[in-house]
Amino acid sequence: MTPPARAAAAIAVLDRILAGENAEQALTNWGRASRFAGSGDRAAVRDLVFQALRCRRSYAALGGAQTGRGLILGHFRAEGIDLEAVFTGEGHAPARASGEEGRAPTENEALDCPDWLAPRLEQSLGDDFPAVMASLRQRAPVFLRVNVQRCEVAEAQAMLEREGIATRRNHLAKNALEVTENARKIQASAAYADGAVELQDAASQAIVEALPLAEGMRVLDHCAGGGGKTLAMAARARLKLWAHDVTPGRMRDLPARAARAGVKVALAEIPEKTAPYDLVLTDVPCSGSGSWRRDPQGKWALTAAKMAELAVVQATILARAAAMVGPSGWLAYATCSLLEEENDGRIATFLAANPNWRQERSLRLTPLDGADGFFLSLLTRI
Template sequence: MKPAARIAAAAEILDYIFSGEPAEKVLTGWARRSRFAGSKDRAAIRDIVFDALRKRNSYAARGGALTGRAVMLGRAVLQGEPVEEIFSGERFALAELSEAERKAISQDLAEKVINLPDWVVTQIADENGEEAAQEIGVALEERAQVFVRANLLKATPENAIERLGAEGVIGVPHPHVRTAIKITEGARLLASSTAYQEGYVEVQDASSQAAVALLPLEQGDNVLDYCAGGGGKALAIAARTKSQVDAYDISFGRMKDIPSRATRAGAEITCHQQPPEQLYDLVFCDAPCSGSGTWRRTPDMKWRFSEARMVALQAQQAEVLRKAAPLVRAGGFLAYATCSILRAENFAQVKAFVDDSGEFSLVDDHSWPVSEEGDGFYLAILQKQNTL
């Protein structure tokens, strides 16, 4: 496919997404219907669509409307692409520009455009100021880096980098997180690499790895991952403690991949259908959240996420803390984490819990911003009063 044809396809796909369809569903459907498109075409179109979703408001403002065509027009103008070639009217390309479109791209934009939903901008601005909202919006416009975690049960970070490099997957050490490796070349080869398939590395964002590194853990500690999901944090914890980790999730089906992942990693993780009845040295709660710290990776989610969903999630987060707390031994720790950058899901939740519980105190909390070094992430470490 020629570049103009790829952009026309992206405009078509965006129209479906703007109507409310999930991006992944639309992209998969388009690929199935478009057998003429090769793997490079599909990858290029996906990149164009995701870039447009990350910068939707900016491109729509420049193009004059929130449609696939207008967003592609705005993108072409702001990126300095040859507009007349893209909108040539030739076969498989977008139709030539109308006078209204030419007028739209010739006008100056009066206001700053932030690539976040208005209600999210308002919330961030109320918490940290309008400049912070602008900075976060800009940070979320860029494509996220790919990170893997060196599995210390099988390899050192240096050995993992060497093994990956031998298969064309080039990685460099993270400047602050010992286990984190940034993939700079060959990311598409990662899943098929021997280093990955034999469990020397696991895909995990650097901020998430940094959070696990801060957990108050000793080798052999008794740990429960209370919202385990796919098991990424449980695997990282097991690599730190070098001992068995319990895993639980309110939806048991979410943990279906944990057994095979644990076998590959050489870790011992036991999945529970019901919350265990024993007490733990540390209970880790990676609570359900907006995922706002990861919106670079799933950019359509920031436009689909609503205030109503936020309210529902806050209730879930409070319930997670309330139900996990009794599983912590006296003197033990409760860790609360989200991949959110919104205070209402982070410190505000922790403060409300500490104030209400009467038996936990905040030991430490840390926020990781969205940056080249990782996604946005939050961790709070709470300690249960020792009544002995």
């Protein structure tokens, strides 16, 4: 595919997404219908689509319309690329750009920040607000967690290097590697197949490193999802480990992943049956604002009503998890949110209603620290 043909494909995919289709599904459907597209073409179209979603407001302003065509026009204008070289109207290229004028984005548009969320984010981030929002407009780094039960970090790097995957150490977590070349080769690599490495953001790894884990502890990952933090905890110490999720289907790959990593995890449909636990980790549903680079569609789908619903869910999970913590155990509350109301504010509300609990310590990370935004609060009974 030529660059103009890739642009046309991205426009078509974006139009489906803007009409309500999930981004991953829209890309999958396009790929299945476009057998002529090679792996390089699919990767290029994917990159165009996701960058347009990250910068949806600013590109729409520059491109003059909230459409697939408008977003791609805005993208090329933002990059200073000659539109006449792409929008040629010839072959599979988009139609010529004739009379389609954009404009300079407003302040929030330039930061690709929803207007209704801007005051909340400014209050939460303070002087870092512009820089954090600007960082969320860029593609997220790819990180790996080395499974030190399988190999040392340097050994994992050497394994990856032999397959052309370059990495470097990351300061946020001792077993974290940032992939600097050929990230798309990871899941086909021997290091990944053998369980030597797992895909996991460095901030997520830092959260697990901050947990007070010790040999033999009974631990519940209450909102396990795909089980990334479950496996990271298992790699830190020999634990009696349970994983639970309100949607069990999210954990369908966890048994196979655990087997590949060489650890044991029990799936708990009703975690109260095996309580009490020495530590309960609750990585609760949230705005996802700290990881908008990875899920830009989620940023634009978020509403004030959804935030109110999430607040109820977060409070409910905290209360449920607290009841399962043993007398001298730990309650760990985590989000991938940048918003104070989901982080310190949620903990303050919980402590006000539960004076027999106290916060021992907390951790806050933003994309300015080099990975996703994350929050962790560690609570114990008084």
